[in-house]
Amino acid sequence: MKGSDQLVDMALLYMSLSFLCIGGTIPLIPDMHRFFVDTRGLMTTTEFAGYIALAQVAPGPNILYIALFGYHVAGIAGALTALGAISFVPFVLMVIVTKMFARLQANPWREIVLRGLAPVTVGLMFAGCMLLFRGMPDWRAWVLAAVAFFVFMFTKLHPLWMIGVGALTGVVLGM
């Protein structure tokens, strides 16, 4: 497939997904995984998970891993296309919302809808995490993930430290 076709397809994917990303882009992971790994074979699950991890250790809003997927497919043009496509609809919607903020604030349905969608978005986030876990090449990575999870859960350690320890553990154990 030609590079420009990939760009158009990716832009369409993100434009359509952008309507759905309530509560951030993490619930989109299953659909993105399907596109980049399963259907198109543009990257492996390890690469996919690696990009998400890379974006977490770098500063900035965590949508930026989406730019990395785009970069993997088509360089800078891919990065900008992916970021532009995922941001366009929310951008326009937010500009409109800002103008009618007071009315939205008073609307009781806002709270009802948000409450109703919360279990679904969290479920989709879980599905994404499970996909990433399933793609891990080594059982020791599972153990490491379990240990890291308990550290996040029960200590106040900044997540970056634990992610750094994870990288070091990977090198030492040769995962």
Place this chain on the structure above:
Amino acid sequence: MIESSAPTAFVPSRRALFLAFLQIGVSAFGGALPWGRRILVEDREWLSERDFTEIVTVCQAVPGPNMVNLAVFIGTRYHGIVGALIAFAGIVGVPLTILLLLNEVYHAFAHLPQVKSGMTGMAAAATAYLLFMSLKMGGPFWKRPLGIVLCAASASLAFFAHWHMALVLLVCGAVGVVLSKRGQL
């Protein structure tokens, strides 16, 4: 436009707007919202604590990453669409450059086995962090049996049945809104 806030008379310049969101962008590691609060409420005093919380709740109801939505909201409020673009560029521009450079460095050494191993370990810990964040995001529904069932059903339909996200959101979301309307979530 906004009745509740006292400091709306003050309008930051476009430059100040850009710099504030640039600062949020480069300070934000693993979740930008706490930094947004610190910089916009505590340091700059553009918003009151209450304003900030209310704006964030509205940002959460609109599709898109919360922090980017917040940038667009604040930008639009002070300088219209141009302001929104400025704030967006501020929060995304520099972090994107840093990330692409980091990515180049990673790929330059990606063939080394140690780098591959390190990346695997890093991804394991980072995925665990995602899992932790999703648990924390759940909020009050964890205390409701039906909420937990709905969450498990959504996860299974996406993971085992390979449903597209749109379908999961449509079907499970409809169930969720009905449950929520009845006060069961």
